[in-house]
Amino acid sequence: MLTQFIDWIYADSTCFGSDEFYRQCLTEIELEHVAxxxxSILRQSQKIDSIPKDFxxxxxxxxxxxxxxxxxxxxxxxxxxxxxxxxxxxxIPLKGVVFAERYFGSFTSRPTSDIDILVTRDTLTRAIECLRLLGFTGPYEFNPIHFHCVMTKPIYPGGVVLYIELHWSLVHENTAIPEWDRFWQNATSFEGYEYIKELTLQDTFYSICLHGANHKLESLKYLxxxxxxxYTRGTxxxxxxxxxxxxxxxxxxRVKAVLNIVYNEFPSLHQCKPLPYRISNSKWLDRAVLNARVLTPDSWGLRFRVAKEWLWPMREVALWHLxxxxxxxxTNVYRRFYRQRLIHLARTVYPSNKTSEENELHV
Structure with a gap:
């Protein structure tokens, strides 16, 4: 219901919906946290006056x-x-309030739960120390093949915790061979700063596609x-x-899978900006590319690396999982790692069975 409603707005069509239609849309909006x-989309389309007032x-x-x-x-x-x-x-700030303000019209126009920043590998340690001086703790232990680390700071009153993610990449290292140097070369200075940079629109779009792929497009906000x-900057x-x-x-x-899924959800995009290739009709394959890590990479060499890492991870990765x-x-990490994996498999196949190791971390 909700994607159909939004597609109507973007396509500049008349929204004909019953009271029940709008109630269902509101339920989806609350569930997906995309209010x-x-x-913002309604305001920018100038159609807000044509929508039921209670909605x-x-x-x-x-x-x-x-x-x-x-x-x-x-x-x-x-x-x-x-x-x-x-x-x-x-x-370089990634998504968050900067993205919301630049492309949705206001820093409050897209829900944000943390701060994401891209730094270079050689400045990561300095950035961590800098944040510690601001009262952030961490970073929390992270998977060695991951692409960011997390630091936190309690925000009072109410015990709210602020999370900040320091990225040195936008994808898992064994699933691609990215060249982030061009991000820095293309970036322009953020207003009022010399060292804080901002991605170009082209690189922003690429990063948003990768971000959605990382989250498997599980939420409507990524679509x-x-x-x-x-719709707004396609030209x-x-x-x-x-x-x-x-x-x-x-x-x-993964980029094509994201585009295929988004275009299938919002058909009016085909008139707004046609894709330069024939869109896939295999919706299950697009979803599989995002959900099955071994299908995500472009080359067989990278897929082999992903499969190898799943079957026989680096010792540091296995230690992180445990x-x-x-x-x-x-010395006992692999024995315990595969034992834990078998436990997880058993719970998946027989969800009603309980084991004495119920509180151990699933791998």
């Missing part, structure tokens, strides 16, 4: 519930930017991120160049 995005009021109520969170995230993000700038550490950029996005970069970075399969196991050591 700010939907309200708009309910949408505004849901919007106000998330606006405060974006406000305090923006406040602390400015402190982070100032500290990184003072210490001469280059950084809306991609669709909204195409400035070069699809041929996007596909060339994806081919070079070995991310083409980080909550007090009895794990470097």
């Amino acid at each position: 700010p995005q939907v309200l 708009v009021e309910a949408l505004q109520h849901l919007y106000r519930k998330t606006a405060g969170q974006n406000l305090y995230i923006r406040f602390y993000q400015q402190q982070v930017f100032a500290a990184l700038e003072q210490n001469g550490i280059y950084a 809306l991120d991609v669709a909204h950029l195409i 400035e996005i070069d699809f041929d160049r996007l596909l060339e970069v994806g081919k070079r970075d070995k991310t083409l399969r 980080r909550s196991d007090p009895g794990v050591t470097s």
Whole structure:
């Protein structure tokens, strides 16, 4: 219901919906936490006056519930930017309130739960120390083949915790061969800063596609991120160049899967900006590319690496998976790792069966 409603808005069609239709849309909006995005889309389309008043009021109520969170995230993000700038550490904000303000019209127009920043590998340690001086703790132990680390800071009152993710990549390292140097080369200085940079629209769109792929497009907000950029800035996005970069970075399969899924959900996109290739009719295959890690990479070599890592992970990766196991050591890690994997498999096949190791971490 909701994707049909949004497609009507984007396509500049008349929205003919019953009261029950709007009630179902509102239920989906609340479930998906996309009230700010939907309200922003309605306002930008100038169709808000043609929508039932009670629906708009309910949408505004849901919007106000998330606006405060974006406000305090923006406040602390400015402190982070100032500290990184003072210490001469280059950084690029990813999605979040900067993305919301730039492309949805306001920093409150897209729900945000944390701060994401891209740094270079050689400045990661300095960035961590800089954040510690601001009161952040961490980073928490992370998977060695992952692409970001997490730090936290308690925000009072109420015991709210602010999360910040420091990225050195946008994809898992064994699933692609990206070249992030061009991000830094293309980036422009963020307003009022020298060391804080901002991605170009082209690179922003690429990063949003990868972000959606990382989250398997499980939430409507990821689809809306991609669709909204195409509807509002599509004439400035070069699809041929996007596909060339994806081919070079070995991310083409996931980028095309994201585009295929988004275009299938919002058919009016085909009239707004046609894809430069014939769209796949295999919806299950597009979903499989995003959900099955071994199908995500573009080359057989990378798929072999993914399969090998799943079957026989690096010792450091296995230790990370068992980080909550007090009895794990470097000598018994593989025995305990495969034992844990068998337990998880048994619980998947026989969900009603309980074992004495119920509280151990699933791998």
